[in-house]
Amino acid sequence: MSRLGKIARRTFLIGSATVAGGVAFGTYLYKRPIPNPLLETLAEGEAAITPYVKIDARGITLITPRADKGQGAYSLQAMLIAEELDIDPASATLTPGAPGPAYYNWAVLEEGVPMPAYDQSGAAKAMREFMAVPAKLFQMQMTGGSSTVPDSYVKLRMAGAVARETLKEAAAQREGLSRDALKTENGAVLLPDGRQIAYTDLAADAALIEPVMDVALRPASEWTLLGKPDMKRLDMVAKCTGTEVYGIDYAVDGMLFASVCANPGIGGEVIGFDASEAETMRGVKKIVPVAHGVGVIADNTWRALRAVNAIKCTWGPAPYPADSAEIFAKLDAAVDDEDSFDHRQRNEGDVDAALTADEGAVFEAAYKIPYLAHAPMEPMNAIVLVTDDGCDVWTGTQIPLFVRNKAAALTGLENDQVRVHVQPMGGSFGHKLEMTHVEQAVELALAVKGTPVKLTWSREEDMTHDYPRPAAVARGRGIVKGGKVETFDLSVGQSAMAPNWFGRLSGLSLPGPDATITTGSWDQPFAIPNYRVTGYRAPDMVPVSSWRSVGASGNGFFHDCFLDELIHEAGADPLEERLRLCLDDPSRKVLEAVGEMSGWNGPSLGENRGRGVAFCLSFGVPTAHVIEVTNTAAGIKMDKVYSVVDTGEVLDPTNLEAQVFGGLLYGLSHAIYNELTYENYAAQQTNYHDYEGLRIYQVPKIEVKALTNGPRIRGVGEPGLPPAAPALANAIFAATGQRIREMPFIKHIDFV
């Protein structure tokens, strides 16, 4: 069988037990096919040929199980199915479907393997494929890690192709023809005599035959939807007319409205509260204690918010240091401390020997990044209805099966008695990989069984109860010789993120090192004679989570800025030296392309002007930005950005561009302005007035280019972010001579 056929069989979910491997734990369970969940709920006359396509006499429904938080996931998943199914995707109903193990994410754990993304050896590929095993076992129906496209690329086109061929087979049997004699177009089978039979008319027949599995995918040259420059997102009209229904907009008949206040020292106890004033306020129905806080159920969200503000709470301490100074002292103490050693996945040459041989020549620099809130525009919300024999949850989430299991545990129901209805999200950036708000909504709903309760967090609750991007510190030591970077040694100190998050969601511990401490620095495609990156694990402090681009959000800054400093020490050109050191062909072409686009001829652009280049390989996507700045009397002004990515293939050029400049701007915004600082266990930033984002007048002109030299297709929701901050820091150095080694940059220099 061809390689594509093998992948297709393994990733496709009906009746396919032919997997490669037979490795380690759970092979039997892994090999057992997962039933098609749509088959359990079909009505007479409906056909669910695959877990992704459901057809009845009224129409076609496409199941798009990766959640949409603004990145265009629903739209692209529908396009992938429609490309092979031969339907107009705008004519279909899209639904994320009922969460279930069939929709596990094949690709999401790939980043965790101990091989860098540019390693295309057989062992590295096998290891990545093996990560599908735990993904399936843990029922990782999860959206994240820029994995929707790589996970769906073959799987969903196969789903469309199997459905199409099965519908053709149904038509062939009805008409007494050979399937080969039939064609399909725009939701119908075309017969040789020119007649058409609509798919909807064939659904009942198709449900009675075995799905046709031996299908071949069309080559890109035959695509009619994917890859076209004029692709339009299917959610665009709704989002421009106020008709998109987000979780916060969803309504259930008879629902009440609620809000909560929880201990701002996350995980701290409630010593006591006085709700006597809140109880008397108009519209208040019930005051309900919840874990670590208290909630108000009312007849209107504003009344609930106002009543929550009237409750006087006494909070206990949180189980972490009380303020930022103590927290950073612990991070500083972890770096280069043997007892805090976590992992070292890059160790080439002999760094120790090089550093001790010429101590006087060692160049050192220290970097620091703060905790960051995700702060998507839509605050956390969930509607929950609990009855004696079931529980319904309506919420925007990236982790529907964790939500289901947790709701079941809290209500005492079985997992299959909980129905999670995933709603579109008004942004996430990783925020909705958490579910504390759902747990609170379940607690509230349990207090008024039979009545649905819609919980909305205030912006202040959302900012101060975010599980933030971890704070981290890094120390670099290096040596340059003969105009070249010769020794590069980076030590990063951070609390563990992945075990913290996974434990909170599942109750399970995640043993072993936490790769996120150095993701984005240990795995860069450079050949430096003495090259070492080490992760040190600080104690658990503020509970932390994934934030757009995860480990690479900080490590991209540490690695590239320190490299830029060494290149400057060497007296080399920033772009030329990165190119000289680069060992990966697609990555080199990305750097060359950004040089050509920007007309690179050195970092200086004249008096008070400069440009910086930065590079990071994250989520398998080599990405480079060149940023041009002017040092004006009013502060640093960003003039222009050139961005190049390599995603292997491009499915939606318009949305790709938006994701790249979106990631870039999210990265710049936080690098310049944002931090969560802690006092008395609580985050001090409570709303957008003290957690500012870039505004339109500050946004430079941006040019984006996508290359396709990479070995396979990749997702691009995150890779634009990691090189954004270092490109700006390097540009500021070029324009002013000032190195900025700490975020937010505004602590060190003004911006227009």
Next chain:
Amino acid sequence: MKLSVNGTDHEVDVEPDMPLLWVLRDELGITGPKYGCGIAQCGACTVHVDGLAVRSCQLAIGDLAGAVTTIEGLGQPDALHAVQEAWIAHQVAQCGYCQSGQIMSAASFLEGNPDPTDDDIDAAMSANLCRCGTYPRIRAAVKTAAAKLKEA
């Protein structure tokens, strides 16, 4: 209390200090205007009162003096306003949560300034926050909408 929203009269029984945003969303079920910050920092709640853009999270219903238009009243999927058409043509929205407010701000601004410069657009649209970073396309879409409105 009486109010007119998108040409329809409503009567609501609420406190006079309830913000217009929550009257629209929870009392009338008009959810185009969004709750983002509650303190007039993000602009996601922007609606028109007698054609002027206002932050509905800061306008107490008791102080409302004029007819309210929300994004739903500006245009609908089958009858788009020029600003919405431009937004779709430029594929502006990502998560889309702020876009109701962005579009309402742009529509009101272009009423008063049909021939804006780039700086005018930046100044007028800077009170609306977008966390996805759709700003480059907002800029382009406002220009397209301005040109379209001038033709009309």
